[in-house]
Structures are given as C-alpha cells and as structure tokens.
Amino acid sequence: MRRVAFIGLGRMGHGMAGRYLDAGFAVSVWNRSKDKAEDLIARGARWATSPEDAAIDADAVVTMVADDAASRAVWLGANGAVTTAKPGTLAIECSTVSYGHVLELARELHGRGLVYIDCPVTGLPDAAASGKLTLLVGADPADLERARPFLEPIGSSIRYFGAVGSGTVYKLINNLMGAIQIAGLAEGLAIAEQAGLDMNLVLESIQNGVAASPQVLRHSKRMVARDFADATFTAALRHKDAAYAVALAESLLADKPVMGRAAVEAYARAKQAAPDDDEGKMIELVSRPK
Numbered sequence: 001m002r003r004v005a006f007i008g009l010g011r012m013g014h015g016m017a018g019r020y021l022d023a024g025f026a027v028s029v030w031n032r033s034k035d036k037a038e039d040l041i042a043r044g045a046r047w048a049t050s051p052e053d054a055a056i057d058a059d060a061v062v063t064m065v066a067d068d069a070a071s072r073a074v075w076l077g078a079n080g081a082v083t084t085a086k087p088g089t090l091a092i093e094c095s096t097v098s099y100g101h102v103l104e105l106a107r108e109l110h111g112r113g114l115v116y117i118d119c120p121v122t123g124l125p126d127a128a129a130s131g132k133l134t135l136l137v138g139a140d141p142a143d144l145e146r147a148r149p150f151l152e153p154i155g156s157s158i159r160y161f162g163a164v165g166s167g168t169v170y171k172l173i174n175n176l177m178g179a180i181q182i183a184g185l186a187e188g189l190a191i192a193e194q195a196g197l198d199m200n201l202v203l204e205s206i207q208n209g210v211a212a213s214p215q216v217l218r219h220s221k222r223m224v225a226r227d228f229a230d231a232t233f234t235a236a237l238r239h240k241d242a243a244y245a246v247a248l249a250e251s252l253l254a255d256k257p258v259m260g261r262a263a264v265e266a267y268a269r270a271k272q273a274a275p276d277d278d279e280g281k282m283i284e285l286v287s288r289p290k
C-alpha cells in the first residue's frame with residue numbers, strides 16, 4: 001500500500017488529504033490545529049503529532065500550507081518532515097510559495113536525499129475535494145514519472161513546465177493576473193454603482209462582453225450581490241501571492257511592475273481590513289462614496 005504523509009489541512013489541504021484516503025492510500029496527517037483533522041481520522045487517517053512524525057515511513061510527503069514561513073516550518077523546522085523522511089522520499093510541495101523559497105527548499109531537501117517536486121495548484125476548495133485540481137509541476141522529468149501515482153488522486157490535469165521552480169513561476173503569474181483583474185473589477189463595479197447604473201444591466205453586459213475573464217465573470221456576480229458567505233480564497237493569501245509575484249518580477253524585469261505593485265497595494269489594504277475574509281470583499285473597500 002502506498003503511504004502518504006499529508007501536512008496542512010486548510011480549505012485546500014483537507015480535501016486533498018481526503019482524496020488519498022478515497023484512493024486507498026495509507027495516510028498520516030498533521031495540521032497545526034488538530035480539529036481540522038478529526039473527520040479524516042474518523043475515515044482512517046493516522047494522526048501524527050508533528051510533521052516529523054507524519055513523515056516516518058512515508059513514500060511521499062505532500063504539503064499544503066499558507067506561505068513560505070509555514071512551508072519552512074513544516075519541512076525544516078524543529079519537528080519538520082525532513083527530520084525523519086528517508087532518502088528517496090518524494091517531497092511534493094503544493095503550497096503557493098515564493099520562487100526563492102522553492103529553490104532554497106529544493107536545494108535543502110535534495111541535499112538530504114529527498115526528491116523534490118514543485119507542485120502548486122489551481123482550482124478552488126471544491127476542486128481539491130473532488131480531485132480536480134490542475135497541478136503546475138516543475139521537476140526533473142524522471143522525478144515527475146515517479147511522482148505520478150501520488151499526483152493522480154489530487155489532480156485531473158498535470159501541466160509540466162520544466163525544471164524545479166517553473167511550476168511556481170507559472171502559478172505566481174497566474175495569481176498576479178488574477179489579483180490585478182479582481183482589484184480592477186472591484187473599481188469598475190464601484191464606479192458603476194456610485195454613478196447609479198442599473199447593476200443587473202451592468203452584470204449582463206459584463207457576462208456578454210469581451211472584457212471579462214472567467215475570474216472576472218465569477219467575481220462580478222458575487223461582488224454585485226455582496227455574496228461572500230463562504231470565503232474560498234482569502235485576502236491574506238491573495239496579497240501573499242501578488243507580493244511573491246512582484247518580487248519575482250522585480251528580479252527579472254527592467255521596468256517596475258506597475259500593475260502588480262498596484263494589486264499588492266490594493267490587497268495589502270484588504271488584508272489589513274480583514275485578512276481571513278474572501279478576496280472578493282475588495283468591492284466593499286473601494287465602493288465607499290466620496
């Protein structure tokens with residue numbers, strides 16, 4: 001039986017860990033807050049007392065945590081997974097982390113004999129729970145082949161970008177473009193509301209016009225209805241992704257990433273107002289009348 005250690009049971013990780021149970025893997029789980037693991041334990045997962053405990057005897061360690069600091073802690077911290085993971089173990093990092101962190105972590109884990117797979121994802125929590133994520137992979141081709149049986153339960157599509165780090169480069173540009181679009185949409189809708197336009201007609205025009213991406217289509221309905229009951233992606237995470245992307249842009253481009261910086265600034269405000277609220281609540285920040 002294949003053995004997976006799954007670390008990080010937030011909105012995304014909880015559903016992903018459940019997919020390994022559904023697929024018949026032996027699964028050990030760890031999360032900073034144990035309550036999120038209870039139903040997975042009831043379904044047969046082993047509760048590990050630390051990432052280090054989770055990684056004992058694992059064929060693959062899969063992580064899905066918030067950011068660079070969390071990733072560093074669960075892999076390399078005092079009770080990190082690297083302490084017990086055996087040489088040859090697959091180290092599959094699915095969190096959205098910075099490019100610099102991916103390179104540093106890969107170097108560190110390679111040095112200890114682990115096989116590093118850069119594997120950020122796209123898709124919302126419902127896609128995570130149903131195994132329909134798109135996996136954005138950066139890895140040595142032979143390592144990807146070894147990792148495939150551990151990727152199939154969580155992803156319906158694997159996009160292979162090349163060397164370690166390249167999956168993260170794509171993930172960061174994807175989410176930076178999303179941040180720019182969502183922040184821009186909020187401003188556009190706020191202007192239309194304050195100018196007194198019929199918002200049903202505005203929505204219909206957006207849905208049938210050419211300016212909207214799938215991201216904009218989804219958020220326009222939620223923003224106009226102020227329907228943010230279930231936060232799927234938080235302001236804090238969107239800010240983090242945009243900031244990591246801008247840092248990458250600044251290392252590669254001669255000119256300042258003007259749009260990216262504006263999106264980081266917009267999401268810094270949203271994060272300050274309510275870090276755990278849905279990213280779409282940006283509309284509430286920008287729609288206050290003059």
Ligand code: NAP
Nearest residue numbers: 008009010011012013032033065066070095096124232233
């Ligand atoms: P989330 O619900 O906020 O969960 C964050 C996870 O990270 C939780 O398990 C949390 O533990 C853990 N964590 C945070 N800080 C930690 C630390 N210092 N040490 C150890 N664990 C820590 O976030 P999410 O939406 O699942 O997102 C997880 C990752 O997937 C992020 O990198 C995000 O950018 C990416 N992502 C999210 C989506 C989405 O639609 N939500 C889509 C694609 C990619 P606790 O439970 O104890 O707080």
